[in-house]
Amino acid sequence: xxxxxxxxxxxxxLMPLPLHAGTVDINPEYNALxxxxxxxxxLSPPELKELLLRCxxxxxxxxxxxxxxxxxxxxxxxxxxxLFSYVLASKQSPPK
Amino acid sequence: xxxxxxxxxxxxxxxxxxxxxxxxAQYALPELPSPALYGNLLMDRASSRGGVxxxxxxxxxxxxxxxxxxCHDELEFDMAVGSTEIDCNDVxxxxxxxxxxxxxxxxxxxxNCVYCHxxxxxxxxxxxxxxxxxxxxxxxxxQIDWSQMMxxxxxxxxxxxxxxxxxxxxEKTLKLDAAWGRIPPAxxxxxxxxxxxxCDTCHPDLFNxxxxxTEHFTMARILKGEFCGYCHLKVAFPINACERxxxxxxx
Numbered sequence: 001x002x003x004x005x006x007x008x009x010x011x012x013x014l015m016p017l018p019l020h021a022g023t024v025d026i027n028p029e030y031n032a033l034x035x036x037x038x039x040x041x042x043l044s045p046p047e048l049k050e051l052l053l054r055c056x057x058x059x060x061x062x063x064x065x066x067x068x069x070x071x072x073x074x075x076x077x078x079x080x081x082x083l084f085s086y087v088l089a090s091k092q093s094p095p096k
Numbered sequence: 097x098x099x100x101x102x103x104x105x106x107x108x109x110x111x112x113x114x115x116x117x118x119x120x121a122q123y124a125l126p127e128l129p130s131p132a133l134y135g136n137l138l139m140d141r142a143s144s145r146g147g148v149x150x151x152x153x154x155x156x157x158x159x160x161x162x163x164x165x166x167c168h169d170e171l172e173f174d175m176a177v178g179s180t181e182i183d184c185n186d187v188x189x190x191x192x193x194x195x196x197x198x199x200x201x202x203x204x205x206x207x208n209c210v211y212c213h214x215x216x217x218x219x220x221x222x223x224x225x226x227x228x229x230x231x232x233x234x235x236x237x238x239q240i241d242w243s244q245m246m247x248x249x250x251x252x253x254x255x256x257x258x259x260x261x262x263x264x265x266x267e268k269t270l271k272l273d274a275a276w277g278r279i280p281p282a283x284x285x286x287x288x289x290x291x292x293x294x295c296d297t298c299h300p301d302l303f304n305x306x307x308x309x310t311e312h313f314t315m316a317r318i319l320k321g322e323f324c325g326y327c328h329l330k331v332a333f334p335i336n337a338c339e340r341x342x343x344x345x346x347x
Binding site: 037038069082 | 169170171172181186189191258259260261262263264265266290294295296297299300301304305306
């Protein structure tokens with residue numbers, strides 16, 4: 001009995017931190033948005049608007065994180081949202 | 097020859113020569129380090145203060161294996177030496193250098209302090225000669241034509257660590273006209289850049305055609321590290337290679 005209990009405690013301690021805290025992992029959405037930048041010119045304005053929305057939504061979840069991870073995602077998402085709106089703007093009114 | 101036609105010839109000649117002369121007089125090109133040291137850095141935002149020697153990092157070693165996008169887009173290193181806030185726990189926890197220097201892709205942090213904290217910007221530069229011998233030569237910078245090497249498949253750097261980016265869909269080459277009439281325009285090929293650099297490194301922070309037209313890309317500002325000078329002074333081929341950007345210019 002005691003051994004089982006110790007085993008369970010060890011597993012709990014070794015679990016990655018976000019699971020302790022009970023937060024839902026932000027990484028999949030973060031990575032999914034990251035992969036879209038290179039093809040942004042091939043997307044339509046409605047698709048770009050959708051991406052921009054997802055990007056700003058994810059930004060509002062950053063307070064759930066802390067430390068270097070938060071800092072890195074904050075910087076990256078700021079640039080990513082800015083790129084999507086830049087490409088959207090140039091599709092809506094292309095430079096001369 | 098009459099007085100008048102002589103003046104015309106003189107005027108004609110100075111018209112051809114003047115832009116070049118003015119350029120030479122106005123702008124001093126920065127002195128280049130030796131090819132082995134071009135793109136080498138010594139990072140010391142925190143090291144000396146923390147009682148260890150500064151960290152040496154060489155772009156040529158790393159860019160044969162990874163594109164700029166990996167480090168400057170995915171891992172979020174700043175493109176300015178000594179400005180990314182990194183402490184060594186980040187490295188231990190798999191961030192920044194530690195994303196690769198984890199004992200698997202590359203030597204790990206434990207027991208290897210001195211491989212990074214060398215305090216020597218020329219660390220392992222003795223290996224450069226052997227490394228560059230088989231590569232496509234160029235005149236300036238590392239004296240390696242990195243674009244050509246990419247085209248020939250002599251190097252195949254990885255473009256991501258965590259999530260594979262979608263296919264790049266923008267290959268437009270732009271002709272950037274000079275503010276001065278006689279200067280051959282500069283060219284900007286998206287295709288050659290996209291294979292190294294992520295779109296959001298450049299847009300909209302560095303290049304935003306809506307905010308400033310391209311006529312603001314003067315050489316004076318480029319030489320201060322703005323626009324093209326962000327990369328083409330320190331890591332990508334340097335400004336000395338006029339004809340690579342102004343194909344119509346000959347020396």
